[in-house]
Amino acid sequence: MKESVLVLLTVALGAVLGSPVAAQTKQPALIDRELLFGDPETSGAQLSPDGRFMSFIKPYKGTRNVWVKGVAEPFTAAKPLTADLARPVRNYFWSRDSKYVLYVQDKGGDENFNLYAVDPSAAPPAGADVPVARDLTGLKGVRVQLYHVPKSDPNTLYIGLNDRDKAWHDLYKLNLATGEKTLLRENKDRLQSWSFDWNDQLRLASRANPDGSNELLAVAGNTFTPVYRTTIDEQSSVAGFHKDNKHVYLVTNGGRTRDRAELVLFDPATKKEELLDTDPQKRVDFGGLMLSEVTHEPVAVTYVDDRMRRVWKDKAYEADFKTIQAKVPGADLYPVSSTTDERLWLVSATSATMPGTVYLFDRQTKALTKQYDLRPKLNAADLADMKAVRYKSSDGLEIPAYLTLPKGVAAKNLPVIIVPHGGPWARDVYGFNSLHQFLANRGYAVLSPNFRASTGYGKKFLEAGNGEWGRKMQDDLTWGVKYLVAQGIADPKKVGIMGGSYGGYATLAGVAFTPDLYAAGVAIVAPSNLTTLLNAIPPYWEAGRKQMYARMADPGTEAGRTELARMSPLTAADKIKTPLMVVQGANDPRVNKAEADQIVVALRDRNYPVQYICAPDEGHGFARPVNNMAMYAASEKFLAGQLGGRYQESMSPAVAQRLKEITVDPKTVVLANKANQALIK
Structure with a gap:
């Protein structure tokens, strides 16, 4: 496996550094945001x-x-x-x-x-x-x-x-x-999901136990019988029922000998399981199962590696998708909708430089008809490719990542933006990424690492992030910068970081814990104080509370609060010397507005400049286009001022007005909770 990884790294680097992209001499025009x-x-x-x-x-x-x-x-x-x-x-x-x-x-x-x-x-x-x-x-x-x-x-x-x-x-x-x-049914048993069979009969329920473990329960009338259990460090989920309506398809990484999630056929009556599918390349977790609602048979399974891999189980479907693929070579195909009889399908074709084209496919006539492009005004020739790369972190752990290089300039000594994903128990994937394209078009190399604690790479990789917020998880980003510098791609004096949710936390942690590394940061809906974050999580997250504590620390204990304080950017706010922009939605139920207010006040009170944008009609991320346009207009100008990239000066009157409305003067920010005020003194 190590040899194949080295080969992959060598090939990926050759594709990045020796590609026609690097040989171009003219940057594309600015793409309108x-x-x-x-x-x-x-x-x-x-x-x-x-x-x-x-x-x-x-x-x-x-x-x-x-x-x-x-x-x-x-x-x-x-x-x-x-x-x-x-x-x-x-x-x-x-x-x-x-x-x-x-x-x-x-x-x-x-x-x-x-x-x-x-x-x-x-x-x-x-x-x-x-x-x-x-x-x-x-x-x-x-x-x-x-x-x-x-x-x-x-x-x-x-x-x-x-x-x-x-x-x-x-x-x-x-x-x-x-x-x-x-x-x-009244839910007085910590039940978090229900599973119905092909006859629409309620058959299974999932229970989150107080100790963080989970149980799959067989449901018979008012009787609930535990049939499968995973520990706090494991996950399992029902992917559907077998056509016999007795067995179930279960995706699980349960058991000491199982690292990557696999697909098994499970019998709730006997509790026996039969392995059906596991990644043949032994790289990633089981990705997904597609079942036919007509035959109740498996159609395909998927694995999300550097790119999506699909293994067909139904030869007729495989032949149909080969027909489609021949007409849209190089694209990843995703079935998105079908009729009840499964004759008509809508299929999306996409890639890093293809925002998405949707086709209607008739499985009977084999006719493929284009329906629309998601973003038809984007010129594919102006878009930058995305490459999968891998590098070693501080302790030798290999980190998978995606790199997008600006077109029309040599891949040498470039300003760089690190874009960590949210979650953190999620992952980045290959495909069209508006933020990558936006930043690359402005002249930045863009790196999105799947740092430890990212999902999809097995239990060991995920658990390597336990208790490592702001530490080794942050090292995985830092060593991404070192990797780009070592390759000659990055200008070490012009490295920025930008992200939302956990990516926003990583931005704050980056400028607080590694203050000499980054020259600019944009933190979007970002936790700054992990104790107040965990104490304010929505009530409907109760099923995952114990697991969050296990992966971070328990704010209900003195030792846990000490650890959370150590991992909180707020406690190191006096070390921040990086220009920073903070973006927040006032109604965010996950990362409360107090998280943004705290870090803004901490910087303001030491007379350190910070830009603050807060939309009163948004939550965890912006949904309204006018708010998004205002945020990106402000952030690209901010990044250009610190890192030297290009930016689009123009904006519509509506966006200009909205930017004025949601730009907050740090002098006006008042912490609603006096306890929060005490934490930053």
Whole structure:
């Protein structure tokens, strides 16, 4: 395995340093940030289950909403189906009988989602452009969860509501026509998910135990029987039922001898498991299982390595996708929607330099018809490729990463932006990345490391991050900088760091704990004080609380608080000497506004300049395009001033006005909690 990694590293470096990109002598023109971060012209297409309609997301009066048209109709014939002008509609789906389009929406980013239904065949009321959207859950301060969309009863959804207990969701049966909610089970047993079989019968539940372990429970009437258990350091999930409706497909990394997650066939009655799939290259966790709802047989499995790998189980599907692939060579193909009979499919084709093109494929006639490009005004020739690279961290651990180099300039002595992902229990993947393209177009080399604690690379790699916030997890970023410097790519005096959520924390930790490394930082929705962060997590995260403590530290103990303080950038704010921009959503339920306020006040009180942007109508990340445009306009100018990259001076009057509105004078920031004030003294 070590030899193959070395070969991969050598090949990757050769591709980066010896590619035509490095030989070019002219940079592409500045790409308007609107083309990268503005609303896609069309996105999120889905087929109605009966195949009559195609829905998609498109701006309506400046805000993303759902539109619908006949499958055979041109997109110009489409009509808006929703008209939410306060906040974009980002997620929706069809009812099984194609009678309703259903979507969720929160208020100002508070993540308390209600479920809405629209009848696409209904006429709009007099004076309106869209049919009436019915709020099916209609609750304030409550977060709906979707558990199951049954085929046998298409007028029904099985949902969870935390109206009785904010930490746990009770199971309800929801009537789509009337909105009637029938309570099926009160959740007084720390249950976090439910699994239904092919006959839409409730068969399994998952329980989060107080010690951080998880149990899979067989459900028979009111009887719950534990059948599978994973420890606090392990994970398992049901990927679907076998066609016999007895066995289940289980993705698990449970057991001392199993490092990477695998797909097993599990029998809840006997508790026996049979290994079905594991990464043949022994590099990454099992990625995903695609099941046919017609045959109930596996169609394909995927593994997310440097790029996505797919292993076909159904030869007919494999032949169909080879037909599609031949017409879009070099792209990664993702099936996104199908009709109930699985004859018609919508397939997305994408790559690092291809934002996404959606095709309609008829499996009967083999006709492939282009539907739309997500961002048709982007010129592919101006976009930079993304390369997978690997390097060693401070303790020798190999770190997988993605590197994007600016086009038209030699890959030597460049300004660099490190972009750590959020989570941190997540990972970066290959593909089109608006932020990478934005920064590369401005002249920066961009590196996104999958540092220890990232998911997808096995338990040992993930657990290597336990207790290492701001330490070895931060080393993995630092040694990424060293790697780029050693390769001659990076100018060591012009290195910046920019990220959101955990990536925002890593930005603050970078400028606080390695103050000589970075010349600029942009911290977006960033935790600054890990004790206050953990004490303010949303109640509905209770299932994962113990695991978060195990991976970070327990704020309920003196030893834990000491460790959290040591890992908190706020405690080292007096060491910060890097120009810093802080970005926050005022309604963020995950990383409260207090996290941004604390670090801003700490810097202000030592008369250190800090730029602060806070949007009053956003949560954990910005959803409204005008807010995004304002943030990126400010951040690219800020980075250019510190690192020397290019930036776009122009912005629309609306964006310029919004930037003024959400730019906060640090002198005006007042900490709401006096205890927080004491922590930074």
